[in-house]
Amino acid sequence: MYAEALHSIMDASTEIALLYGIVAARRPANAVHQLGFGREVYFWSFVAALVIFAAGAGSALHDGATQIASPQPIEALTLNFSILFISLVIELLSTRYALYWILGSRGLSGLGRFIRGSPDTSSLTILFGGLASLAGLFIAAMGIGLGALLDRPLLDGFASIGIALILAATALILAAQGKSLLIGRSVSPATTQAIIGIAAAVSGVESVNGATTVQLSPEQILVALSVTFEGRLSAPEIERATAALDVAVKSKHPEVVSFFVKPQSRKTFAELSAARGW
Secondary structure, eight states: OHHHHHHHHHHHHHHHHHHHHHHHHTSOOOSSSTTOSTTHHHHHHHHHHHHIIIIIIHHHHHHHHHHHHSOOOOOOHHHHHHHHHHHHHHHHHHHHHHHHHHHTTSOGGGHHHHHHHOSOHHHHHHHHHHHHHHHHHHHHHHHHHHHHHTTOTHHHHHHHHHHHHHHHHHHHHHHHHHHHHHTOOOOOHHHHHHHHHHHHTSTTEEEEEEEEEEEEETTEEEEEEEEEEOTTOOHHHHHHHHHHHHHHHHHHOTTEEEEEEEEOOHHHHHHHHHHHTO
């Protein structure tokens, strides 16, 4: 029960951190942070993962090891199971809402894609936190019940270690996602191709050679396009075509908050791409 209480405290603490990150990320760009503060979301999601791992998993592991080494009698079974049942109902409702919010009309088939590639680390943390809480409640109930039924209180200690392992696994998954986005992950290939398609249709554009993209926040991305303009265009006409590119892309993808265009021949782009090796 102590381990599961720590689990609940960690959930509440991480959600406070995530809420702060969401609010902080909405601050407007300034001269010092010219791309805005969108990555605040990813920073605080990473902090939340570290808190879950260090404080939550570490404390639960210590508590479980202590109970195994020096088993203490399991008391107040009615109270313990009442708390677990109430917690289970609350967690089921909150996790159901999280799944509904995340999946929408995509159904369960979209859950795997969301977990693998979603830039929304806040929703991912809430989803994993809910699923981990449900697993933790089940393990806590098993540990307390079997420990009391078999008069083996050390089983309660093993349940605490099980909860610690769940917390640790959750934290590592979330930390890996947060790290990838924090250091600058590109947007999805589908979004990149859609933006390239829009840009290629703008008057004056001969071809779009490629795109460099960065996910700044769940709702903000940076896009830099390598574009070959038609040879007949003068410098002022290229400038107008560049402005038209900006309008065309942002009208269809308002999440593009930073947009750059690099006039470049296809040959030069191919040489630079070959030198990068990817």
